[in-house]
Structures are given as C-alpha cells and as structure tokens.
Amino acid sequence: MSDRLKTFIRQRASDLGFDVCRFASATDAWPAGERLRAFVGDGRHGAMEWMETTLDRRAHPTAMWDGARTAVVLGMNYGPDQNPLPELDDRSAGYISVYARGDDYHEVIKGRLKILAGQMAARLGADVKVFVDTAPLMEKPLAQRAGLGWQGKHTNLLSRTHGNWLFLGTILTAAEIAPDEAESEHCGRCTACLDACPTNAFPAPFQLDARRCLSYLTIEYAGAWPVEFRTATGSRIYGCDDCLAVCPWNKFAQGAREMRLQARDALAGPRLADLMTLDDAAFRALFSKSPVKRIGRDRFIRNVLYAVGNSADLSLIAPARKLLDDPAPVVRGAAVWALSRLMAPADFAALAASVSEPDPEVRREWGSRSVAEGRSLSPPGLAGG
Template identity: 60%
Template sequence: MTPAELRSALEAQAQTHGFAALGIAPATAAPLAGARLRQWLDDGRHGDMIWMADTADRRATPQGLWPEVRSVIMLGTNYGPAIDPLRHAEHPETGVVSVYALGKDYHDVIKKRLKLLGNWLARAGGHDLKVFVDTAPVMEKPLAEAAGLGWQGKHTNLVSRDFGSWLFLGAIYTTAELPLDAPHADRCGSCSACQAACPTDAFPAPYRLDARRCISYLTIEHKGPIPHEFRAAIGNRIYGCDDCLAVCPWNRFAVASHDMAFAAREELIAPALVDLLGLDDAAFRARFSGSPVKRVGRNRFVRNVCVAAGNSGDPALRVPLSALLADDDEVVREAAGWALERMAP
C-alpha cells in the first residue's frame, strides 16, 4: 500500500477497535512542549508526581523516548458521560467519582485496543512501532493537538469540536512515514468558564495548572494528608473532579459514549459515604476490581471519603468515622478526626 492507502486502511481499522478519532503528527511535533514541561517542574507545580521530573527528557519529545519514530498516531476514544458530571451538589451524603473512572480501567481497555491496532499496522505496513496510553512518558495532549484531534484548552486538557472534553487518548509511535494532519487551532477564545469553575483555584493563569491545588491530584496522586485549606472545597468528591471539564461550552457538541467498556457501574454513580467508610482492604479491592479507583489503594481512598463525610454534615456518619480513629493508617486516622471535629455542633 502507498502511505495514503495505509492511512485510509488504518482509519477504518481504528474505528473497528472503538477509536472515535485519529490524527497523525510528525515525530518533531509540539516542539514547545518540553520547555513548558520543564518550567512547570521548575515551579514545583507537579507536587508529589516525581516521575514527571524523572522522565522529563524522554517526555519532552517523541524522539527523546524513541529516536527511530517518524510518525505519531494519536487516537481518541469517546467516554462522554450519560449522567451529569456535576450531579454532586445536591447530595452531600453520597460520594462522587470522576466520570472517567465509573467504568472499566481505561488503561487496560485502551492498551489492549492499541496493541490490536498496532499489530494490524505492523503486518500491513511492515514498520516498527510502540503503543502508549497515559502511564508512559508521552505528552499526549500537545501531540493530540499537533495531530488535529483538538486543542489544549485553558484547563490544560484536550478539547474536541466533536467530543468536547471527553476523549481518552492513546498513541502509536511508528517508523512509518504517513500523511500528516494539520495542528488544531485554539478555539477557547475569551471563555474562562473552566477557570471560574475550579473549586480550589488550581489555575494560576489560563493554560496553566498547579497540580498541588487540583482536586484530581489531591484525591488520586497525593499520598499524605490532604492540606486543610482544600478540604472544604473538595466537598463530596472522593476520586477526581470533573468541574473544569463539565462546564466547557464545547460539550454541547459532545455525545454520550455507547462504549460498554466505559458504561458507568451502578454502584459507583452515587455510592453512600456510610458504606465506603467501612471498607477494609479486602472489601475495597473487591468493590473496585477492574476500576481505576483500585489504583489509589484503600487507605488513600478512605482518607478521601473521610473528608467528604466531614463536609456532609450528616450525623449518621459519626459512628463509622469514630471507628476509623483506631485505623491502622495514620493518614486515615487524622482525616477521620478532622471530619468529626468539622461535624461537631
């Protein structure tokens, strides 16, 4: 096949494997991403995410990770929610799990699909390739912008004209020379909805994120006690936060995903805090088997639930919180104590 024929066939194959968007960028794409990453790291805005600094050189450019790469195939999978991402406001007695984590773990699902597509491409084109999803040192969002899938919005996440803020990203690096897409233009304009929506003021400026203030970071990546200054603002978010994504006006063009892999599990749509406070390690693992939530571990998760319980004001939660004052984990004990003090009349 010619490069153009190979690309056309690749697009058809991608659709059969559940990918909703595909774009191709050169290996030299997003040349400014590395400098921006280093400035972000120098400012300390990565918090506890030490691996970001450790892999900065490999992350800065595709060729820094794999010198032989010639084309970067960026793929998007629609996970548009069928439920309101901001449903938490009127139900403080329930916990809110970020939309992306309501179904199966996207790392596993998309990695499997990328491998299947990559195997097809290797057979069809005879070129070497590597596949990546999220955990590898790859700058997915700048590369997706360079490949025409959308643009990095003021909330620093990718925005698509077709799918709004709801695309999982995956990448295939290949030695093949393929027809390229033009970079996508920024279409945020004067809108600042995402900036205004952030409960913890995690955006020091448009297109800049201070992870140390971000609820997604605090409830997922951060391992120690959550700083007191952010606890009230976290509300009942127990795993991640969708506020800046959900308010984006471009979501009016988004459609709910019909991908069953990412269908919301009923028990995660509105879980009762009282049930979650009682989870031991075995119960946590069983409840969140196959879910991204499992990655944070029981202690970090129950810490989050304690903060949500303290914010709820629900006196029915005092008994399970009191039981956690004797928990084996000191971070859980501290969070439970804080919650009880916050609920005190």
C-alpha cells in the same frame, strides 16, 4: 499510497472502538517539552516525582524512541449521558470522576492499541510502539498536533466533536505517514473552566498548579491535605470534573459507546456510610478493574472522610468514630477532622481528651482541631475549619 494507508488505519481503529484517529509528525520541533520543564521547575507538579525523573524522556517524542517518525493518535469517547455536576449536591454520597466509573481505560485502550499496532506493522513493514498515558509521552500536545483537539485553558484536551471526554492512546511508527492538519485553539474569551475550579488551581489561562488540583490531591497525594482543600473538596472522593463539565463545547459531546467505559451503578453516587466500612479486601472487590483501585484503600478512605466532614450528615458520626482505631495514620487523621466538623464542640473536646494517639502526625491533627479550632467550631453543617 499515504491516503490509502491512512484510510486503512482509520477503518481498523474504528472497528476496534476508537472514535477518532489522526496523524502527526513525531520529529518536528516540540515546544511542549520546554513548557513541561518550566512547569516542573516551578514546582507545580507537587509530589509527582516521576515527572522530574522522566523529564528528559518527555522532552520530545523521539526521546522515547529515536526511530519514531509518525505518531498515530487515537481517541475513545467516554462522555457521560448527562452533566455530572448536579450529583455534587448530594453531600452524603461520594463523587467519583466520570472517567473512573467504568473499567480502567488503560486496560481497555492498551489492548486495542496493540491489535491495531500489529495490523499496522504487518501492513507497513515498519516497527511500531504503543503508548497510553502511563508512559512518559506527552499525549495532549501530540493530539493537538494531530488535530484531535486543542489544550484548553484548563490544560486538558478539548474537542469540537467530543467536548472534554476523550481518552487518548498513541502508536509511534518508524514509517513516514503524511500528517493531518493541527487543531487551533477555540476557547476565545470563555473562562468557564477557570471560574469553576473549586480550589483556584489555574494561576493563568492554559496553566495548572497541580498542588491545588483536587484530581491531584485525591489521586496522587499520599498525606494529609491542607485544610483549605479539605473543605473545598465537598463530596469529591476521586478526581474532579468541574473544569471539564462546565465547558460549552460539551454541547456537541455524546455518551460513551464503549460498554466497558460506561458508569457502573455502584460507582455513581456511592453512599459515604457504605464506603467508610470498606476494608482492603472489600475495597479491591468494589473497584475491581477500576482505576480507583490504584490509590489503595487507605488513601481512598482518607478522601471519603474529608467528604464526610463536609456532609453535615450527623448519622455519619458513629462510623467515622470507628475509624479512629484504623491501622492507617492517614485514615485516623482524616477521621479526626471529619468528627471535628460534625460533632458539637463540647462533645468533640471530650472525645479528644479520651484518646491516646501513638502517631505524632495524628496527635498534631487532634491538637490543631481541638485547641486551635475546637472552642470555636461552627455547628454541624456550617462553614468552619
């Protein structure tokens, strides 16, 4: 009965566009909870306070629902057609992480999980609950337990058949279904992902300090970044794929077959000059149905301006200057930094002397750039600041 049931669920999952479907116990011992507690205890979660407030609920799958007995873990491939990292060479274009170039995967996956869960409930006569990664359920350890892949040295799920490019979803059920074999770790001595990180966000293999991660900084962090991360971000304006894209296991990966997850033309290498002109309405229109929309226009333009400061593109000075009058302090502060990188020192010093800035944080940005560094700024395009 269990084998026939698993075949039924897998077939329905495949019909709904999932590329892999496997099963794990939801009640077994859960060491991942203690690892998460240590991660938060060390402060490596940064400003993601929700990780603290939901820590107990993340401690074990049954902490989410004490009736859970089996986890059905599903993966949907979102692989790019080619290695995206060469796109970083174009410093006048913004780099958006591969996962965010199509429709929001939460919406794509959750709707289909609900359909599958309904079919399972009718077949099993048991309660079910659906989870995507917005819920406090540790999906990657569950996926490894179910055999979809393993958490690599970069802490992301890694698959022998799909490389690094799998979105995950989970259905917990009160039914007892025989688990599949867990996956073991297959990274070996490879350190490609650790070596590729532009901000050294991995203190050790299988450990991440989110405070140094460009995905965290571009998406989760609300304020002005430390200068070292501004220069390291290059042209990355939403997320970072470096540790994923360099993995040798990607040689087995294929492009996404789900049309809604494939990259939109407008989000593959958008020009920084165009992005700087976005007001809130234009931002929402461009990123309709995109996960980028959730960070809001102001945080996004901050990211864009950091990329502008790294671009060496002097044609971006004029649009960056217009943002010195932006209503959002975080945008004005990022514009100061971008201009300090692009303008000749004397021109930037003259500009600084002419500006009256009401926000104390942005005034400090002007002061730190014009006083501490303005006299020794490198020529545009060279390292500095």
